[in-house]
Amino acid sequence: MDxxxxxxxxxxxxxxxxxxxxxxxxxxxxxxxxxxxxxxxVTSLSVYRRMPQIPTLPHVSFASYSDGYDDGFKPGDDDPNRSHSEMERLGSEAVKDMITTNAEEGQPFTCVVYSILFPWVAVVARSLHLPSILLWIEPATVFTLYYHYFNGYKDTITQSILDNPSRTIQLPGLPLLTGHDVPSFLLPSNVYGFGFSVFRRLFELLAQQTNPKVLVNTFEALEQDVLRGMDKFHLVPIGPLVPSAFLDCEDPSDASFGGDMFPCSRKNDDYISWLNSNPKAAVVYVSFGSISRLSKEQKEEIASGLLSFGQPFLWVIREEDMGDDTLSCREELEAVGKIVPWCSQLEVLSSPATGCFVTHCGWNSTLESLVCGVPMVGFPQWADQGTNAKIIEDMTETGVRVEVGMDGMVKREEIKRCLEVVMGDSNKGEEIRKKALKWKELAKGAARDGGSSDANFKAFVDQVCS
Structure with missing residues (x-):
């Protein structure tokens, strides 16, 4: 404790x-x-064990608790439903102890802030008469989609998906959607029961409050209509939550998030030096985030698509994602681009040489790409990523979304086609690149002193943290 x-x-x-x-x-x-x-x-002990170095930040103390998986959750071996149950049981005890201990030591907390998937934190805080607030780290569009699902539109959404996933769905305050745009936890095919249950419980708890504030990692210009259309909650956009050096430049030393659970690759020849040696907007950056695992067949299709496109690329394939799989064209790939197990994504996206981001459409990655003005090829996998791909392609028009085949695969020809659209000389490609630069300025403007997100953040501190 502090x-x-x-x-x-x-x-x-x-x-x-x-x-x-x-x-x-x-x-x-x-x-x-x-x-x-x-x-x-506060987060689980397993996170700190995976970090090469625990961050050292002024006026931030780091605390942990055991969630029963101190060596980390192992997909395929561990049961996610049991893991989440243990996280709640052990986490509730630990958080309660932290709150009471700080109060006894004369250093009481003024409020508790918790991220999604942790509704139990609000229960603990309420039992100790301490204010709590949700930090929603996905877009407001996803929040609103969940709200409508749990408040009268479940049958509408589910039946539409079962009848035809491509059929449009009209929900209050949202653009027209299809089943492909709905978060995977709400799909009839969802296999992660814990995810559905957690979100349902989260919205039940929020409904017990009167017009509660929810902090959202977005900015007003990005989701203005959605933010204003939700009258049951006070959605407060405070994003993008991106290091200052890439956003408002108030703190140039804040050039990374500081909590990487994966070591960056800096072996032999530095990938950043290689990246920056390429011409402007020539390099394709490919990353599927920290969780998604692609089949060997899908990786082969991506590899062939990149080779066929012919531009240099930087491709992140995590060590656990590669496993024992060896890409059949590895030598050809390494003659054109680089494959690394992890990288400093903001450094890559902010390089003048980066011309396109092939992304899984995680919300952090999407916002980082918007902040850096990099066009995207959306390649969503699960969770909120389908909705985020909708935001990329239709709401911001800063990229295109791959079409998935009947066998669930994205073919090499489709990957090449998308890259040609985004990086080519067509009118559509030029328009996408212009829109990417437009949203870069809007994102930075929101975060600057006096911008909408900056003003919202200051108001939150004054009203809730005092």
Whole structure:
């Protein structure tokens, strides 16, 4: 626990133990410290064990608890439903102890902030009469979709998907959607029961409050109609939650999230030096985030699509994703581009040489690409990523979405076609690149001093953290 003895207001920030939650949560913590707030950042012990180095941040204390999986959750071996149940049981006890101990030591928390998938945190906070607030790290569009599903539109959404996944679905305050745009936890084919149950419980708890505030990692210009169309909740856009050096430049030293659970590749010849040696907007960057695993067949299709397109590329394939699979054309690939097990994504996206991002459409990756003005080829896998691909292709028009074949595969020809659209000389490609630059400026404008997200963040600190 923290023993600094200063008079800063204190916030307990609790993050789900995965990279996609840690990054925006850490950035949120850094922003709080700029406003005379001390943050105790809490996640499971397994996260800290995976980090090559635990961050050292001014006015941020790091605390952990055992969730029963201290060596990390092992997909394929461990049961996700049991894992989540244990996380709640053990986490609830640990968080309760942290809150009561701090109060007994004369350093009480003024509020608790928690990320999605952790509705139990709100229950613990309420039992101790402490205010809590949800940090929604996905787009407001996804929040609204979940809300409507659990409040009168379940049958409409489900039946439409069962009848024809390509049929349009009209929901209040949202653009026209199809079954391909709906979060995977709400699909009839969903196999992760814990995800559905957690979101249902989260919205049940929120409904018990009167017009509760929800902090959203988005910005007003990006989802203005959606944000204003939700009258049951006060959705507060405070994003993009991206390091300052790439956004508002108020803190040039803030050049990374600081909580990588994967070591960056800096072996032999530096990939950043290689990247920057290429012509402007010539390189295709490919990454599917920290969780998704592609089949060997899908990786082969991507490899062939990249080779056929012919431009240099930087492709992230995590070590556990590669496994024992060896790409049949590895030598040909390495003659054209680079394959690394992990990288500093913001460094890559901010390089003038990066011309396109082939992305799984995780919301962090989507926002980072918008902030850096890089067009995208959306290749969604699960969770909120289908909705995010909709935002990329239709709402911001900063990219295109791959078409998936009847066998569930995205073929090499389709990958090449999408790259040609985004990086080629067609009118559509030029328009996509113009839109990418437009959204870059809008994202940065929201975060600058006096911008909409900056003003919302300051108001939150004044109203909730005091």
């Amino acid at each position: 023993n600094t003895g200063d008079k800063r207001r204190r916030v307990l920030l609790i993050s789900f133990p995965s990279q996609g939650h840690i990054n925006p949560s850490l950035q949120f913590a850094k922003r709080l410290t700029r406003h005379h707030v001390h943050v105790t950042f």
